[in-house]
Amino acid sequence: MGLPGRALFLLAASDFVLQWGLWAVAAALRTEKFFDLAGSGAFILLAQLSLSWGNSSHPRQQIQTGLVTVWGLRLGLFLFLRILKDGHDRRFHGIRDQPGIFFLYWTMQGVWVFITLLPTLLLNLEKREKPLGFWDYVGWSTWAVGFIIEAVADQQKWHFRSNPDNTGKFIQSGLWAYSRHPNYLGEILLWTGLFVSATSVLRGWQYVSIISPLLVWYLLNYVSGIPLLEKAAMKRWGKEAAFQAYLQETPVLWPIRFWQ
Template sequence: MNTAIGSLSFEQSALVGTLVVDFAIQLVGWLVSSVLQTDKLYDLLGSTTFIVLAVGTLAYAGRNTARSVIATILVCLWALRLGGFLFFRVLKSGSDSRFDEAKKKPGTFLVYWALQGVWVWVTLLPVIIVNSSSRDLQRVLWTDVVGLALWVLGFILEVTADFQKYAFKQIPANKGRFIDTGVYKFARYPQYGGEILVWLGVWLFCTPVFQGADWASVVSPVCVASLLLFVSGVPIQERQAQERWGADPAYQAWRARAWLLFPLGPRWWTKQPGSTAGGGVQSS
């Protein structure tokens, strides 16, 4: 297709177009979910939006480079796995506790959907740029190798952590207990570490085509890490963990010896961001 919008360049047109489609999907999702007062579509549509925008920009460009195809595949694999897992989990549990009150208040619920739209678009920026860029390098660079390696390591870590935690919760004897087995024996939030590695890897893989303002897309991995460590991940889960197990000596001992995000690394990773004491969070 390779057409631009008005006086905008092709790359700028892709950025604007994906932003419009992104928020259109969130708006439809909010309308349906508000009428039905359900939260089952939230994570599903969030992951679906990643796929729609990634595949859409690839098709919109009308030209496929090896880098753009691989970047799109990485996004789709991640989104299909995460979206499928979260949708299955909410169907099995019946609801998502994050939205118990919000889904009854359309205005409040809209804020959640709008924030999801921002998260999707900002996180996907490097891939949107690569898919709409006419620049590409034919040779393999160190950023390609390291980027793909980070993505693979992060994906494996995230999948393993989610599977092990889900299996742990299915055992009746574990009801009310914190998980300290599997990868959780060594790290308190390995699924967060995996998520950060995935998007750092995607960004690094996309960098060879960047010029000028394209480098601002570093906001993608920075945003993912910041949300998990300071907003929607660590702070919320830390409060819940302290309420449940704060007085449990076993929990405090595990928390003091386990790393925060990865099952290895320097000891400062054991500390909760912004705190002088060791800490971490349980994922939902």
């Protein structure tokens, strides 16, 4: 195993040691309140570790790691404050009291963190120096668009839900008038951007890290994101004419409708 391989192994080990250690605490306390915070923290930890082990003096690696860190800090704090406000996370109903299944959730979070961050880890561990170029700026610009969309959508929904006049209502204003899940759209865009910027130095087998944005897209579209929220929304507002109109007029994710 070469130096990058050993470094990736150690990074993966650090990721799972963190997840499993925090699972033990969460299981003992029967709480999911710091689950998302642990995930965001793992992104920051692995990005910073890989930067320190790799070519930490090059601006490409410093910028890429900075973008991951900014995203992790914002999302981690936002999700932590949200669960403190709500008091629970519906994903864990009936799960937090079952340590074995709860362990699987923390393990899958570790897998998600490592795979999603893989392009940045490979970039940071790359010793070759190469001037900043077209794909760096395209990738970082895509990240910026995605980050802004995600942050604005999250903030709009937070303010909507904080208004007592909106109790029992669904949001359909702001970015939510153009997409039913704009925060997920932003998430997909920003990780796609970080893969694109990493292609400036990726070579050979390292392009397998395209699995990062593909995994994010798949999970949000088919597993833990949109399906769960759409099902919950249908259960709550499915009989309302206004909600049915919203479904008909507003795309699920991309703010574009395609006609045959």
